[in-house]
Amino acid sequence: MPQTPKTPNFKMTARNVSVSYGTKLAINDVSIDVDQDEVTAFIGPSGCGKSTFLRTLNRMNDTVASARVTGDIKLDGQDIYSPDMDVVQLRARVGMVFQKPNPFPKSIYENVAYGPRIHGLAGTKADLDRIVEKSLRRAGLWDEVKDRLTDSGTALSGGQQQRLCIARAIAVDPEVILMDEPCSALDPIATAKIEELIHELRGRYAIVIVTHNMQQAARVSQKTAFFHLGTLVEYGNTSDIFTNPHEERTKDYITGRYG
Numbered sequence: 001m002p003q004t005p006k007t008p009n010f011k012m013t014a015r016n017v018s019v020s021y022g023t024k025l026a027i028n029d030v031s032i033d034v035d036q037d038e039v040t041a042f043i044g045p046s047g048c049g050k051s052t053f054l055r056t057l058n059r060m061n062d063t064v065a066s067a068r069v070t071g072d073i074k075l076d077g078q079d080i081y082s083p084d085m086d087v088v089q090l091r092a093r094v095g096m097v098f099q100k101p102n103p104f105p106k107s108i109y110e111n112v113a114y115g116p117r118i119h120g121l122a123g124t125k126a127d128l129d130r131i132v133e134k135s136l137r138r139a140g141l142w143d144e145v146k147d148r149l150t151d152s153g154t155a156l157s158g159g160q161q162q163r164l165c166i167a168r169a170i171a172v173d174p175e176v177i178l179m180d181e182p183c184s185a186l187d188p189i190a191t192a193k194i195e196e197l198i199h200e201l202r203g204r205y206a207i208v209i210v211t212h213n214m215q216q217a218a219r220v221s222q223k224t225a226f227f228h229l230g231t232l233v234e235y236g237n238t239s240d241i242f243t244n245p246h247e248e249r250t251k252d253y254i255t256g257r258y259g
């Protein structure tokens with residue numbers, strides 16, 4: 001039976017976004033919609049601008065002095081580059097998980113409790129305990145750490161550390177989670193756990209993932225964007241991008257002709 005196309009439910013919209021570092025143009029005129037209910041993957045050869053574009057979605061590029069972003073990016077219709085946007089609040093709403101797991105050198109509990117505490121999300125210690133447990137459960141880590149919440153987060157395995165970082169992002173109740181090559185430092189078993197987790201989190205959060213691994217993009221995402229030399233070459237349903245790409249450059253990349 002033919003599938004009824006899903007009604008789009010856009011959480012973020014980017015229009016004509018360009019990014020330069022000094023005089024070097026890293027992203028040129030990219031427009032994309034991020035659907036609330038889907039996982040969106042960014043793929044493309046090294047240096048094509050995937051991470052740069054990802055970081056525009058929660059203004060992480062603000063931290064790079066030479067970076068200049070132009071164009072228009074909206075979250076629920078609100079301009080995230082508007083002068084009255086509270087960037088701390090924005091980064092709680094649009095959370096981020098990095099390539100290398102980066103837990104704070106604090107206890108497992110504190111890693112997760114820190115954000116809710118500074119954002120005033122818990123009135124009492126019992127509230128905070130509940131948020132910590134819920135976030136660790138959602139990140140698929142609770143059973144492994146519930147008896148050692150006071151141990152240091154940095155003592156966990158790499159895969160557990162990455163799930164702790166996901167729990168830390170979840171704890172402040174984000175709407176969007178950006179993941180910048182979240183499995184590149186992990187072994188295949190830890191990678192499979194993160195991919196499983198992405199499946200479980202889909203729908204609750206809009207998820208955007210940068211990955212070098214095309215099989216991973218095919219496994220975890222519903223939409224794929226292919227970047228090359230700072231431009232968005234093709235964006236569409238993951239199944240179409242991998243089986244029936246429209247653009248020659250996409251075809252060459254997914255068949256391994258370059259990259």
Ligand SMILES: Nc1ncnc2c1ncn2[C@@H]1O[C@H](COP(=O)(O)OP(=O)(O)OP(=O)(O)O)[C@@H](O)[C@H]1O
Pocket residue numbers: 021024026044045046047048049050051052053064066212
């Ligand atoms: N902080 C920075 N300062 C100057 N140039 C930068 C900076 N970050 C990235 N670039 C340049 O911008 C371009 C895009 O880099 P970016 O890291 O976004 O690409 P990428 O597709 O994510 O690459 P990779 O897959 O290797 O991580 C590259 O030419 C890179 O050298």
